[in-house]
Amino acid sequence: MIPFFNYSELFKQNQSEYLKIIEDVCSRGAFILQSDLEEFEKNAAEFINVKNFIGVANGTDAIWLGLKAAGIEKGDEIILPSHTYVASPAALHFVGARPVLTECGDDNMIDINDIEHRINEKTKAIMPVQINGRCCDMEAIYNIASKYNLQIFEDSAQAFGAKYNNRFAGTFGLFGTFSFYPAKLLGCFGDGGALVTNDDDLAKKVRLLRDHGRSQSGEVVEWGFNSRLDNLQAAILNFKLKSYPNDITRRRDIAMQYNNGLKDIKELILPPPPAYKPYFDVYQNYELRAEKRNELKIYLESEGIKTIIQWAGSPVHSFDKLGFKNISLPKTDSFFNKCLMLPINMTLSNDDVNKIILKINKFYE
Ligand SMILES: *Cc1c(COP(=O)(O)O)cnc(C)c1O
Numbered sequence: 001m002i003p004f005f006n007y008s009e010l011f012k013q014n015q016s017e018y019l020k021i022i023e024d025v026c027s028r029g030a031f032i033l034q035s036d037l038e039e040f041e042k043n044a045a046e047f048i049n050v051k052n053f054i055g056v057a058n059g060t061d062a063i064w065l066g067l068k069a070a071g072i073e074k075g076d077e078i079i080l081p082s083h084t085y086v087a088s089p090a091a092l093h094f095v096g097a098r099p100v101l102t103e104c105g106d107d108n109m110i111d112i113n114d115i116e117h118r119i120n121e122k123t124k125a126i127m128p129v130q131i132n133g134r135c136c137d138m139e140a141i142y143n144i145a146s147k148y149n150l151q152i153f154e155d156s157a158q159a160f161g162a163k164y165n166n167r168f169a170g171t172f173g174l175f176g177t178f179s180f181y182p183a184k185l186l187g188c189f190g191d192g193g194a195l196v197t198n199d200d201d202l203a204k205k206v207r208l209l210r211d212h213g214r215s216q217s218g219e220v221v222e223w224g225f226n227s228r229l230d231n232l233q234a235a236i237l238n239f240k241l242k243s244y245p246n247d248i249t250r251r252r253d254i255a256m257q258y259n260n261g262l263k264d265i266k267e268l269i270l271p272p273p274p275a276y277k278p279y280f281d282v283y284q285n286y287e288l289r290a291e292k293r294n295e296l297k298i299y300l301e302s303e304g305i306k307t308i309i310q311w312a313g314s315p316v317h318s319f320d321k322l323g324f325k326n327i328s329l330p331k332t333d334s335f336f337n338k339c340l341m342l343p344i345n346m347t348l349s350n351d352d353v354n355k356i357i358l359k360i361n362k363f364y365e
Contacts, residue, residue, distance in 0.1 A: 050198060059177055062178065065225070081332075082329050105331075154170050286344040
């Protein structure tokens with residue numbers, strides 16, 4: 001059996017270190033806004049070269065806290081791809097803004113050519129989603145945003161450590177957000193997230209918003225919420241961050257193996273292989289397009305290989321119960337008829353990868 005993601009095996013890989021961390025943090029009674037969080041925030045900020053890294057309760061909160069701090073409000077419109085998690089438009093919904101959805105481009109990211117004609121006087125920002133551990137074409141997005149005087153907010157939940165032109169995902173616009181959900185690139189043992197920004201004023205607002213509007217001295221200075229990253233989760237993340245560069249290398253290595261083993265199958269369109277310029281991909285997922293996708297998925301399952309269709313097969317514009325009605329995004333629909341994610345994670349062995357490659361080749365023979 002090759003599971004899509006092996007949560008318990010990942011824990012067991014470093015079990016004794018994790019148990020030591022849990023014992024240390026708990027015996028110090030250091031649970032909320034403590035030194036481990038501060039250290040993680042400092043180290044993670046250095047890692048992606050950003051001024052402010054603020055731990056929050058999860059990646060969804062990170063987006064809407066950022067939107068609130070940026071002053072996004074009822075009636076504002078924000079442009080984002082339909083190929084994203086429902087969390088991205090939900091964050092917009094809860095500040096009263098309208099999500100304006102775009103097509104998915106050939107690189108599976110926001111379709112650069114489907115942004116400009118959706119801009120109007122209500123548009124406040126473009127929210128690229130750095131999906132699958134890859135950055136969007138940030139130069140093109142930056143040029144459009146500058147031309148129309150729009151902000152850029154990055155949902156980089158899936159792209160911690162990814163780069164474009166040597167700049168890290170999350171650091172291109174006014175703010176960027178990350179998720180530390182257990183199956184994410186850098187995962188904790190529950191929910192966790194972060195907002196990053198080079199704007200000190202925005203950072204100050206988000207720090208207030210995440211902790212009941214309380215200033216450093218504990219004085220309540222405005223209305224706030226409770227959305228803090230647990231100190232225990234931060235301690236785990238701080239430990240994992242040390243070996244994170246190795247994780248990235250391993251993921252890129254698996255992606256290269258997939259690329260070499262599958263590139264001659266004409267029924268497949270593979271994601272871009274690891275390349276240094278201008279993209280540096282970290283492969284949260286290995287998402288390809290496959291002819292006879294459903295049959296391939298069933299075949300692999302019968303061979304003990306679990307694959308997943310992202311977002312359970314539903315792009316955001318298909319959620320009619322959320323008010324998305326009569327939205328025509330044919331490129332995205334056709335993508336969702338073919339897309340499939342192969343296992344890529346830190347418990348996958350080279351034998352596993354070879355088996356997956358072999359079976360896929362066998363299926364198309
Ligand atoms: C995981 C994810 C989120 C939400 O993060 P949570 O920590 O689960 O709240 C948002 N956007 C994208 C693209 C994601 O993959």
